[in-house]
Amino acid sequence: MYVLYFCVFALFYINVTAHINSLNAVLFNGDYEFIDLSYPFDANTIYWPQAQKFQFTKQIINEGVNWYSSKEFVASEHGGTHLDAPYHFYEQGNFVGNIPLIDLIVPLIIADVSSLVNDDPNFVLYKHHLDFMINDNFGKPCLIVFKFGWSKFVNDKQKYLGLGPNNTLNFPGLSSEVMDWITTSYKNVVGVGVDTSSVDPGASKDLPVHKLGSKAGLYNIENVNLSRTIPEYGCTALVMPMKIAQGSGAPVRFVAICPKQVQTEF
Amino acid sequence: MYVLYFCVFALFYINVTAHINSLNAVLFNGDYEFIDLSYPFDANTIYWPQAQKFQFTKQIINEGVNWYSSKEFVASEHGGTHLDAPYHFYEQGNFVGNIPLIDLIVPLIIADVSSLVNDDPNFVLYKHHLDFMINDNFGKPCLIVFKFGWSKFVNDKQKYLGLGPNNTLNFPGLSSEVMDWITTSYKNVVGVGVDTSSVDPGASKDLPVHKLGSKAGLYNIENVNLSRTIPEYGCTALVMPMKIAQGSGAPVRFVAICPKQVQTEF
Numbered sequence: 281m282y283v284l285y286f287c288v289f290a291l292f293y294i295n296v297t298a299h300i301n302s303l304n305a306v307l308f309n310g311d312y313e314f315i316d317l318s319y320p321f322d323a324n325t326i327y328w329p330q331a332q333k334f335q336f337t338k339q340i341i342n343e344g345v346n347w348y349s350s351k352e353f354v355a356s357e358h359g360g361t362h363l364d365a366p367y368h369f370y371e372q373g374n375f376v377g378n379i380p381l382i383d384l385i386v387p388l389i390i391a392d393v394s395s396l397v398n399d400d401p402n403f404v405l406y407k408h409h410l411d412f413m414i415n416d417n418f419g420k421p422c423l424i425v426f427k428f429g430w431s432k433f434v435n436d437k438q439k440y441l442g443l444g445p446n447n448t449l450n451f452p453g454l455s456s457e458v459m460d461w462i463t464t465s466y467k468n469v470v471g472v473g474v475d476t477s478s479v480d481p482g483a484s485k486d487l488p489v490h491k492l493g494s495k496a497g498l499y500n501i502e503n504v505n506l507s508r509t510i511p512e513y514g515c516t517a518l519v520m521p522m523k524i525a526q527g528s529g530a531p532v533r534f535v536a537i538c539p540k541q542v543q544t545e546f
Numbered sequence: 547m548y549v550l551y552f553c554v555f556a557l558f559y560i561n562v563t564a565h566i567n568s569l570n571a572v573l574f575n576g577d578y579e580f581i582d583l584s585y586p587f588d589a590n591t592i593y594w595p596q597a598q599k600f601q602f603t604k605q606i607i608n609e610g611v612n613w614y615s616s617k618e619f620v621a622s623e624h625g626g627t628h629l630d631a632p633y634h635f636y637e638q639g640n641f642v643g644n645i646p647l648i649d650l651i652v653p654l655i656i657a658d659v660s661s662l663v664n665d666d667p668n669f670v671l672y673k674h675h676l677d678f679m680i681n682d683n684f685g686k687p688c689l690i691v692f693k694f695g696w697s698k699f700v701n702d703k704q705k706y707l708g709l710g711p712n713n714t715l716n717f718p719g720l721s722s723e724v725m726d727w728i729t730t731s732y733k734n735v736v737g738v739g740v741d742t743s744s745v746d747p748g749a750s751k752d753l754p755v756h757k758l759g760s761k762a763g764l765y766n767i768e769n770v771n772l773s774r775t776i777p778e779y780g781c782t783a784l785v786m787p788m789k790i791a792q793g794s795g796a797p798v799r800f801v802a803i804c805p806k807q808v809q810t811e812f
Contacts, residue, residue: 303782303803304653306572308687314647320791322643332604332618334790346752348635349794352598354620361789369614377588381580381801385784387570421574486612516569518651520786520799523627524600525586528615533786533799535647537569 307537315515317425317505317534318361319434326437326477326503327359329447334360357529361503363521364479368528369487369494376527379499383470387422388517388536390510394429401442403428403452404481407461423501423517424462425473428452431507442482453481456488463496471519473501473534501534514539573803581781583691583771583800584627585700592703592743592769593625595713600626623795627769629787630745634794635753635760642793645765649736653688654783654802656776660695667708669694669718670747673727689767689783690728691739694718697773708748719747722754729762737785739767739800767800780805 306312319325321334338352357376358364366373391413397403405426430451433440442450453476462469472479472493479500480489493500501519515538521530572578585591587600604618623642624630632639657679663669671692696717699706708716719742728735738745738759745766746755759766767785781804787796 302780303572303578303805304780306569307651307782308653312569314651316647316789318789320643320789321793322791331616337620338598347637348753348756349633349637350597350622350624351794352620352622353790354603354618356616356618358616367615371613371615377586381582385573385580385801385803387574487614490614514568514570516573518784518786520784520801522788522797523582523584523586523799524619525588527587528617531788533789535651535786537651539569 311540312537313540315508315510315536315538317510317536318532319503319505321353321355321360321531324435324437325360326434326440327356328441328449328477329443331356331359355531357524357527357531358502359531361501361505361532361534362529363519363532364490364494364500364502364529365527366494366497366499368500369490373494373497375525376521376530377523377525379521382421383499384517384519384521386470386517386519387420388515389422389424390427390506390512390515391424392427392512394427397428397430397452399429401450401452401482404455405453405458406455407457410458410461421468421470423471423473423519424469425475425501425504425506425517426454427475427506430476431505434503434505434507441477449477449482451476451478451482453484454479454489456492459489459492463492463498469498471499471501473504475504475506477502501532504534510536510538577806578803579806581774581776581802581804583776583802584798585769585771587619587621587626587797590701590703591626592700592706593622594707594715594743595709597622597625621797623790623793623797624768625797627767627771627798627800628795629785629798630756630760630766630768630795631793632760632763632765634766635756639760639763641791642787642796643789643791645787648687649765650783650785650787652736652783652785653686654781655688655690656693656772656778656781657690658693658778660693663694663696663718665695667716667718667748670721671719671724672721673723676724676727687734687736689737689739689785690735691741691767691770691772691783692720693741693772696742697771700769700771700773707743715743715748717742717744717748719750720745720755722758725755725758729758729764735764737765737767739770741770741772743768767798770800776802776804 334355521532600621787798
């Protein structure tokens with residue numbers, strides 16, 4: 281009798297979970313929301329001082345009954361919300377076009393260190409700042425995005441970049457100690473994001489964090505739009521760069537799919 | 547007694563499904579694969595004859611111990627695997643930057659009409675060709691991608707575009723009858739994709755399919771890479787255009803997340 285009950289329940293369970301297990305059924309069940317972590321490309325998009333800004337080079341508008349619009353544009357690979365391919369700082373590294381999709385669709389971890397930064401453009405993130413994360417689930421494939429609290433300055437380019445004389449820059453970033461820790465201790469971290477214009481601090485001259493990450497096969501996402509608070513765990517990252525075959529970088533559409541209520545499980 | 551059993555099973559069920567329901571748990575459980583439906587951007591990328599091709603305008607390589615590479619590029623919005631925003635053919639339509647994410651992450655339907663096309667560049671798709679789809683789940687939000695079987699010609703630009711004298715074009719496409727049917731009968735279709743260079747047939751001069759779709763608020767994805775067979779139902783579309791704020795179109799990273807075995811449920 282018990283066996284019969286069990287079988288009935290088991291069949292019921294298998295039947296229902298087959299539906300629940302469908303990706304589309306889960307994704308569109310109303311529990312998740314899509315959050316854009318990308319800034320738009322327009323005349324105000326943040327670029328480093330020497331880089332080619334995004335601009336339209338041609339704007340066709342055909343007036344009248346056959347109205348249409350078509351445009352052409354120019355841009356640096358490295359401006360706005362963009363991806364650095366491993367090739368950016370490592371000649372043997374992957375171009376943008378060669379980064380496998382399994383590294384671009386991954387669980388997302390937000391490391392919110394903004395209260396430590398406290399708006400200080402000279403802040404550098406060291407390993408001891410991350411003690412609170414030591415026991416978290418870095419062992420699984422993931423993208424880590426560091427939140428320095430810099431998105432609130434994005435409409436003030438001078439402040440966001442910390443522009444000084446001779447185009448010097450000044451904004452918070454990672455120490456090489458932290459990148460070394462990520463690339464040697466947690467092999468499953470596939471990329472690192474920041475809500476500033478560089479994973480290295482703005483004042484860095486030799487960019488060791490870029491070098492370490494590139495050599496280890498990690499990509500960076502820079503100028504991540506973290507204007508909105510999102511869960512530190514439980515979101516899925518969609519990292520979708522323009523597929524520039526031999527790109528050292530590319531504009532990236534970076535979207536988080538997040539549970540509407542914070543969930544702590546993987 | 548029955549009630550007790552039911553409660554125990556119910557608790558068990560809720561507990562297990564809480565985990566099963568997690569998006570990351572479903573997405574990374576090994577049952578799904580990520581399939582790139584985008585062609586790369588390089589010197590061979592397909593553009594219409596008059597459009598600005600993708601090209602690097604600057605390629606910096608800093609040799610030596612501080613090796614790095616950084617590039618700049620120019621391109622038409624409308625070439626390679628790209629998205630047409632509703633604004634492309636409708637002045638009041640959304641720019642690329644205004645298309646909501648809920649229209650860009652949707653269930654994907656592949657309408658494989660390649661056996662009807664049979665490599666005929668003069669083929670035009672009419673409503674009667676789609677009778678086999680009438681009873682399918684168009685009622686739910688979705689992206690429909692029409693497979694004309696044209697991806698196999700992508701490395702032969704002359705053939706793929708059907709280039710003739712005075713840059714005339716000749717390849718298969720939709721009739722305005724089909725686009726009218728999609729936009730009036732099935733309000734939840736958010737976009738239309740094709741594995742050719744235009745939703746209108748190559749020989750079309752006044753592009754009625756573009757006009758109808760734009761006015762109805764639909765986007766197009768053109769030059770979809772359907773080199774690989776993917777399930778007609780059960781995949782999820784990630785339509786991730788470069789976020790060009792006032793774009794009439796943009797390069798798009800278009801990825802399908804598909805069950806490794808074909809599933810027929812929604």
